[in-house]
Amino acid sequence: YTLPTPIQEQAIPYLVKGRDLLGCAQTGTGKTAAFALPILQWLEQNQETLSPKGVRSLILAPTRELAVQIGESFRVYGRYLKIKQAVIYGGVRPAIQIRALSRGVDILVATPGRLLDLLNQRQLRLDKVGVLVLDEADRMLDMGFLPDVKKICSAIPANRQTMLFSATLPSEIVKLSRNFLDDPVKVAVNPPSSTVDRIEQKVLFVDRENKSALLESILEEDKSIQRALIFARTKHGANRIAKRLSKIKISTEAIHGNKSQPARLQALEKFRSGRARVLVATDIASRGLDVDGITHVINYELPKEAESYVHRVGRTARAGSDGIALSLCDADEKSYLRKIELEIGCSLNVDQNHPFHSQSIANKKSGDRTSGSKNFSNGRGKKVRNSLTAHSKGKNKSFSFSRNHSSGKPANRKKNTKNQRVS
Template sequence: MTTFAELGLNQLLLTALEEAGHTAPTPIQAQAIPPALSGRDVLGIAQTGTGKTAAFALPILHRLAELGGRPPRGGCRVLVLSPTRELASQIAESFKRYGKHMGYSVATVFGGVGAVPQQRALARGVDVLVATPGRLLDHMGTRHARLDHTEVLVLDEADQMLDQGFFPAINKIVAQVPKQRTTMFFSATMPPAIAKLADAMLTDPVKVEVTPVATTAERVNQKVIILDGADKRRILTGILRGEGVGRVLVFARTKHGADKIVKNLEGDGLQANAIHGNKGQSQRERALAEFKSGRAPILVATDIAARGIDVPEVTHVIQHELPEVPETYVHRIGRTARAGASGQAIALVAPDEVGLLRAIERTTRQKIDAEDQRQNPTIPLNDRATPTRPQRGRGGQPQQQHRAPKREQQGHKGGRHEQGERHEPRAQAPRPPQEQRSYVKPFGDGTRRRPTQGQGQGQGQRGFMARGR
């Protein structure tokens, strides 16, 4: 199959695709569209940038036209779940672009914006609803959203849903969707927790798999710069002022780190914006608009916030810090070299990140060209093993790593964290040996007296522990 016409799509879809300049399907589209057109469940393993949005949007729009019907009031015919608001907006725009001659309604539901307009759209009923799990669950709790007439369910970026702890919310949502439905499930990786969820959601699915996550794009020219941590600002600024640099996506490990990078770049006379979970929706939309227009051609993002950023002509992806999960490196550099173009991927690696670099090279099975720009390159690098995947706790959420990040990489205390963010553990003073401890025992007169050595130790200890230190 070499054209969309050979896939048997609705003529109105073919017209929209032709107007958008799309003539040949990508591998994931060529494999996923035919079974989806016949109503089969689909399990797709594909990373960002492979064209998977069209792989589910096109057959869904085709089947809506084929089956006919109207959306139920307060509900939707198609539900697409997305991990981030940026990706939700991107998916919704794709549905509108492909279905612009078909007249189907498309709405988004996510946090960071007012709930009332979303409630009004739901009240009228929508053909396609693209939502993040948290806000959709809120609307379901207030009875502004119903899913009992949903015909098609799509779960996109399932591995990112897992990393953000969305699985409990997803299970509650799926429980309200009719069992007689078509389900499409997409994930870049397939760890056991994802496979278990897919098995529970899908019925006799057709499995399609393209571009394994451990494979980096061939058109991306990768480079590593080994440097002293204090030189990252100087070298980053020098790269950004280089010849041939257009739109640049800079990845930071934390929200706080992203803001600091932007502040430094602005201090060096460069126009940049940050996008992360602490930014309001209007701020995020403005940052993306200025990035696309070239007014602020440098966008500093955390991994989670970067989901859904599909901007053409990104010439460079720069990793200010390496990720702790090797597959994330592949996701990051996939933001350049899209639509047949080439791109540059540069990683700024401090000596204490070399272990992460080696883990990435083992995962991708390739050696990345490295340039050592340290002031004293004769000092041997430490290649010791470092954690490559966060351990998951209850609910599928990553547990905190014991490896403490640098201070500038920490997130805001007390807030929700994005993927890869860690807090530095509080230092604990060494406790004295058991036989040397003394405990303050309360007395009836309100005073607190310390017992003499060896007197009342056992009783004091039991009372102290009973109160719960």
């Protein structure tokens, strides 16, 4: 970084002072550096001998891919520091991870499930943790990790510094912050709407039995699709799409929960390097995916949750580039489409310029359509506009986040400062 990104500029001054923080920012905003650099500085300024199985700073992430990316960022940022770190997640043999933790670590990046398993086996200790980061808290909530997170937090000293980052701030996350954070500062990135105009969003109405043929036609005929991220609703659906595209010589990889960690990392590397033109993913597996140069996002199946659509299409049009988002919609998905359009505050343009267009599905569409749906209307669309563009430079807001101190926080919780962290 030559200049700090908006989230870094707003968060770091508070974090180096030891304040708890509630941050609203998506992947691609420089969020990892915003919490990693203050942690590294604190560790460097407060060096101490590691205790066996001890952990000094803990970062929780919802997926293996995100945990690996965070671990790599810490490795790069702290390459000149004498700091020991480890990354643990499910899908690999625990013996290797147990060995890495045996002598203690300064930084531990972990997924909640594997961390709790090792904690229950007494293979690590959290009584020396001075800094806790909950990254992508909204996704951890969606994936059902909240009970695990609560158990983990109960094993960490109350006088820690805690940071909670989330792409969105629904009421559940606000409630979560009241339980885990002590008088936090709230930092939110609020970029301008112009970046949204770089995402061209279209819907293609097609009968379900013709979806595969339509997808193949799009990828074979449109040479502007240099790097495409395709979303499927299920693991098996992602596999079927990848196999079918591979049969017609379209270089394709797939990532989902059933893939082993080495296979997932290999697929991501092929996609990043350009050896794979297409990556097929489920919503959960793609969370934390940070790949530049994605020209197209294709929703082979529309998500049931409208907010997932926002996360999906936000993978393209990064760093000032243009992007295209295509949604293949069959008759059974009309209700999902309606929810999406209500969420973003506008109707998607209909693309009829393909051989599988279904006019009968199009005719069932309710409501008026706009001719230029790159632009978002006010109301609900404003929220989505902010979410879609959270990866770009923009305006920021930072303000104290007040809370009710009688909301069940531990009575012995101290105000966080650098000097009061566990040492």
